[in-house]
Amino acid sequence: MVKIQRVPLAYNTEPPTGRLASAYDVGREVSQAVDQRQQRIRQYGLDPLFSLPDANWHETAPNDYINAYHMLSRLDWPTLRFLRLRAQPFTGYNMLYLRNGAGFSCTDPIPPNIDNFQPDQPENEVIVRWKAFTATMPERLIYRAPLMLGERGWLVDGDFVNNDIVTYQERMALMATGGVFEHLDRVETPRIIEIGGGYGALAYAIMSAYPNAEYWICDLPESLMFSGLYLSMVQDWPVRVTQAGCEAKRGINLLPNYYFPFLGQPFDLAINTLSMSEMSVHQVGIYGAGLARLLRDRNGLFFEQNQDNRQMGLCYSKDHMGQFFSRRRTLETSLPISNGIADIWSN
């Protein structure tokens, strides 16, 4: 018999004042990275087709992340305290009404009686998947989401879960299946790069297991507003916005995507989940070639989980990766995965 208890919004805790001040600094720098993008493209002779948001993230695409970006850029606590309720563009899940995001906007107003919309228990599938993704995982590889910034859900046998938490635990379970963590365990200071880090949940889960790591999130600067603010507010590792020099430091390094071609130092692990298939083929190609180059010297791995989005007029990024990597290991698993096939690419 599974024991379930509701975790409503009222259970959220607030970040200490110092973290909030750091988050505002990060937010201001990220805003600059958006505002100065065209200028940097001209200054450094960058490729606009790679540098500017495209495909599912193009300004004309049916994706309202720009509206949420503008909302968060106000950098005021009444807005930031509900950051997680604005993160639907990354996971497709609406945290306001705790259901699939179809038909909702990530900037919908928050009703005063929001907790009335929370069912007494999660969908059965959430419980089944959580149990499967954690059954054999060591505690340090279980994603313990901070109960902050609008996160809510249920305690299932004492574990805090909701749809998004289970989705990120799916990534952790797949990486464990593929031996990714054993690979990282062999390195003293793992250098990890995630392309398209969403609101920063996977970075948080991995940094919790490898607090010594140098973790880079390379993303559209609009999205770095989410991950930068989130990671600054929920924990104490340093979070910084990286400039064209790409200086290497421990903690979280936020890299505006247009500086990706400037990265030179090798990485142990690259990650991309549910995002390359939302980019243009041109962007996928530049990331593929660049990652192959950056992983080569440290026998690095590229863990990637993506769906086939061709029926939506987008691409299937896996079709474009084989030209850059000589080895492809598709992860065979009996886990109840629901976010596409996972592969580990290497050379």
Ligand SMILES: C[S@@+](CC[C@H](N)C(=O)[O-])C[C@H]1O[C@@H](n2cnc3c(N)ncnc32)[C@H](O)[C@@H]1O
């Ligand atoms: C659907 S979200 C997935 C987020 C997260 N990886 C996950 O698995 O939930 C797609 C991510 O790709 C990012 N993205 C889109 N275009 C990009 C680009 N050209 N370069 C880097 N990241 C990009 C988005 O900003 C977003 O963070």
